[in-house]
Amino acid sequence: MALQLYDSLRREQVDFEPRDPGKASLYVCGPTVQDKPHVGHGRASVVFDVLRRWLTWSGYEVTHVTNVTDVDDKIILKAQLTGTTPAMVATENLRAFNQASDALGLLPVHVQPMATGHLFEMQDMISRLIDKEMAYERDGNVLFRVRTLEDYGKLSRRDVDDMRGSEDIIGAESKDDPIDFAMWKAAKPGEPSWPSPWGDGRPGWHIECAAMAGKHLGPGFDIHGGGLDLVFPHHENEIAQFEAAEDAPFARYWVHNGMLRMGEDKMSKSIGNVIGIVDAVETWGRGPLRLWYLSAHHRSPLTYDTDRLVEASAAFDRLATLVRTVRTLGVDPVPLDRDDVPAVAAPHVDRFTVAMDDDLNATAAVSVLHDAVTVAHEHVRAAETGDDEARTAAAVLAGMVVTLADDVLGLGLGAAVERDDAVGDRFGALVEHLIGERTAARDDRDFARADAIRDQLAAAGVVVEDRPNGSRWYLSDPAAPVAEDT
């Protein structure tokens, strides 16, 4: 059993067979840098980050490209409203986007092409379409002649005869056909523009992805991803332009992520319910946030809701607790080697693999992790009464959980626990001293003093728990607020 993906174009789940054996190419539509990224962008980022991580785990050499749209109407408008330049708006928000990506623990993409850096490639593609008479110039604009493509609409399953057309750049009456869309837009006063065979202007949105995916990954690359809301017109038009210009298939698989909702409402600036990615990471922590992102199938809608983030935090703590508990046994979790899976871990790894291979069923995969945690805790119980074999099993299972959670799901579980070590290096002696005093008090059955010390430590953010083999401590998570917060 190997990876299967649901392909939006074929409308069914199909085997993943890459263009080049052993390699996987991934193009994901990135942001238009008009504003700071919000948690909706984060969902798409995380979904495809997990896909990329799973492909890598599965042995593929992955090339991950995510573009940046750094020139468009909204960026220009934003610049006009704030009295700055489109380039400054784009640069500032691109920086915010990359900062948010780091906070989310996204693996850096291999190529981050920008529209303004690919004017030549876009103009070249447009020229070839004009030569083929599949595009035409009108008042400095260039439009794609939709009806010249027999299979236009195959991705979004739209019939050209049912389409109304839009006035994206010039009035419908000025077009040969109202449904033709702009590939090159003639310059308007005060707007950024570049020279072209058709006069100064700037590229249309859809042409950039067609040109850049083609340039960086080549015809027939493997996976094209993006939000479900991009299916039409964006992706439909990408396919149209690319396949018309190149006479070659564009992408082998189309993967789309579902939209994010804010309670009953759609996340929308006008409602004022936009949550920034960096804010969300600071509030909830990377692990809980990503666990929440993965709490629904990637094609299903997902709702941003405080209660659900609290649940995700609790679920994440359950994973972290196992790691901490295992370490109190005097052993460290043993990282999982995918090429040499220990027998105790094998059934879980197999189930995890089946789940992920099944169109990236991360929700089921997470449940496998939870099952493994339960089994590991059973081993911990036995280990605490001196069963060395059980101790080893617990360490192996905990390591498996950490490796899968971090390498594949990107939760940052190991890092969350390492933070305790970092603090321990500086203040550990102090904490240990207090715990020693508390232990002495408990031995004297002076529970009032023992509880006072525990309360004191708790006030400082140090949680003390008594285990059969002694007391342990760890930091309460600052990124796990109470339910009523926010």
Add this chain to the structure above:
RNA sequence: GGCGGGGUAGCCAAGUGGUAAGGCAGGGGACUGCAAAUCCUCUAUCACGGGUUCGAUUCCCGUCCCCGCCUCCA
């Protein structure tokens, strides 16, 4: 109106032609000086009505309801 996706326990959410994972919350028990953590345990006629079938939550038809896209959007 067109296209598409859904309705599974208090909540979130997988999944299967042979009575349904996991998490969170809650009840009970074990453990603990008390906690915490952990383990065990309890809680679902799978929207409604038909049909196919030995048997459907899972397939088909219909009904009701929800959501997304059809204009910019991850």
